[in-house]
Amino acid sequence: MKIAERIGQIKPSLTLAVDAKAKAMKKSGLDIVSFGVGEPDFDTPEHIKEAAIQALREGFTKYTPVSGIDELKEAVVFRFKEDLGLDYKANEVVVTCGGKHALYNIAQALWGPGDDVIVPAPYWVSYPPMILLAGANPIIVPTQEENGFKLTPEELKSAVTARTRAIILNSPSNPTGSVYSRKELEALGKVILEKDLTVVSDDIYDKILFDNQSFSNLAMLDSRFKERTIIVNGASKTYAMTGWRIGYLAGPAEIIKAIDMIQSHSTSNPTSIAQKASVAALMGPQDFVKQMVIEFDRRRVYIAERLKALPGVKTTLPQGAFYIFPAFSSYYGRKAGDRILKNSLDLADYLLEKALIAVVPGAAFGEESCVRFSYATSLMQIEKGMDRLEKVLREL
Ligand SMILES: Cc1ncc(COP(=O)(O)O)c(C=O)c1O
CATH class of the missing domain: 3.40.640.10 (Type I PLP-dependent aspartate aminotransferase-like (Major domain))
Known part of the structure; x- marks a missing residue:
């Protein structure tokens, strides 16, 4: 079947591709910490x-x-x-x-x-x-x-x-x-x-x-x-x-x-x-939103501090939404086992395989030097993910 020409101009969403790989790994029994999701981890209010x-x-x-x-x-x-x-x-x-x-x-x-x-x-x-x-x-x-x-x-x-x-x-x-x-x-x-x-x-x-x-x-x-x-x-x-x-x-x-x-x-x-x-x-009442923002704020401060403490990682404190976008480019060009981490996609792949953490490569957003972490996940998960990240980066 012939597909319309305009479809040739677009590619599947990289964010969904990373998410699919992380989900498949999770399904196979691996304990993945996901920083990939773009949605609040709270339930819709009653x-x-x-x-x-x-x-x-x-x-x-x-x-x-x-x-x-x-x-x-x-x-x-x-x-x-x-x-x-x-x-x-x-x-x-x-x-x-x-x-x-x-x-x-x-x-x-x-x-x-x-x-x-x-x-x-x-x-x-x-x-x-x-x-x-x-x-x-x-x-x-x-x-x-x-x-x-x-x-x-x-x-x-x-x-x-x-x-x-x-x-x-x-x-x-x-x-x-x-x-x-x-x-x-x-x-x-x-x-x-x-x-x-x-x-x-x-x-x-x-x-x-x-x-x-x-x-x-x-x-x-x-x-x-x-x-x-x-x-x-x-x-x-x-x-x-x-x-x-x-x-x-x-x-x-x-x-x-x-x-x-x-x-x-x-x-x-x-x-x-x-x-x-x-x-x-x-x-209806808007207090749910306030409570959610208070919780995001706690996580934001924690994840930013942990990321800032990592050697070679540059980040600022985000002012809104529930994402943080640190630069990891100082790790590009480094050897990881038998491969070289050339860019954000290689790094995201490596972090998923070795640290079992899912992040989205900056390339998906038009910025190669960074990767995106969503902190729409519990503080406990964030802590676990950051411990793993710290360990894996030390080995690079
Ligand atoms: C910047 C931005 N705009 C728009 C949307 C669309 O959100 P929805 O279609 O769920 O309302 C998203 C969702 O990820 C987003 O991040």
């Missing part, structure tokens, strides 16, 4: 599950409006106002089958052949393939570790050409945990206005912030930015609801209309009972 059960019992099991039920859109509008001070109307919101689906829809609605889209690296794995599948070109712009892996206005300016349509910003970042301050966004904003760029603001980790920081995105600066920004968020990370597949986006009415149309010919509505559960998540 009141959210109850809302889904009640919806099921009441027979809320039919098609809903394509872009989501009014009740959920109103809940999204409420959270934008309450948490970020942003005013949206329900017709400026689309509910999607996860944040990933929101981003995919945006790419389909906005970009096509001849369009360039700026993606600062390290980036979340799925941005470049989504841009390619829309027929557009991802323009990868490397950022510097000394700038906290955050894009500077100068870097942005020099990457923009006549074909540049948009930029994707992700703060807090997967994989680096970096967070853009309001001041940094203002500086980038000047270039964005000058070059007339659209902004996709992937805010999926906006509630997982440490050290009492407050969250900012470009739409919050003023109406000139709100008009050119599409915000992506969802229930997955904030409410430990990755499997429920509820995301949402908010932006100018014309893109909302386009995405509604795309959804009407592709997925139709997101799952009815997951939508009801998400209403409970957004409108």
Whole structure:
């Protein structure tokens, strides 16, 4: 069978490949410590599950409006106002089958052949393939570790050409945990206005912030930015609801209309009972989120200290999300048994085989010098994994 040409442009996700190998090893009886997962290790809160059960019992099991039920859109509008001070109307919101689906829809609605889209690296794995599948070109712009892996206005300016349509910003970042301050966004904003760029603001980790920081995105600066920004968020990370597949986006009415149309010919509505559960998540008590962040914070501080203490490993304390992205490049070129560790993939492979710990190679995120550790796992597991890592690195 002939597969469509555009599929040749994309590769399977490296993060899922590492995860599959780790799972196969686990299944064979090996005691793998996994730092690979991109989801909270907490269960979905009871009141959210109850809302889904009640919806099921009441027979809320039919098609809903394509872009989501009014009740959920109103809940999204409420959270934008309450948490970020942003005013949206329900017709400026689309509910999607996860944040990933929101981003995919945006790419389909906005970009096509001849369009360039700026993606600062390290980036979340799925941005470049989504841009390619829309027929557009991802323009990868490397950022510097000394700038906290955050894009500077100068870097942005020099990457923009006549074909540049948009930029994707992700703060807090997967994989680096970096967070853009309001001041940094203002500086980038000047270039964005000058070059007339659209902004996709992937805010999926906006509630997982440490050290009492407050969250900012470009739409919050003023109406000139709100008009050119599409915000992506969802229930997955904030409410430990990755499997429920509820995301949402908010932006100018014309893109909302386009995405509604795309959804009407592709997925139709997101799952009815997951939508009801998400209403409970957004409108119900938010203390679960606070408790989760307190726990992530304990793990963040611990894992950062352990990694910093390793010879040749460079890392900073992440400011948000639940990932840490240390540099291991001083180990590249070293001999490990009968092989040489050339890059992040070799190192990740070696750590999985010899230390039985699963990490994701930086190559998956466009940054070879690092590997990503997710600390969405218990402190006990983190301690065990770090002990193993320390031991194995000593042998290199
Ligand atoms: C940066 C980023 N954006 C979007 C998503 C999509 O999340 P979901 O589709 O589960 O809402 C993820 C999930 O890993 C992510 O890390």
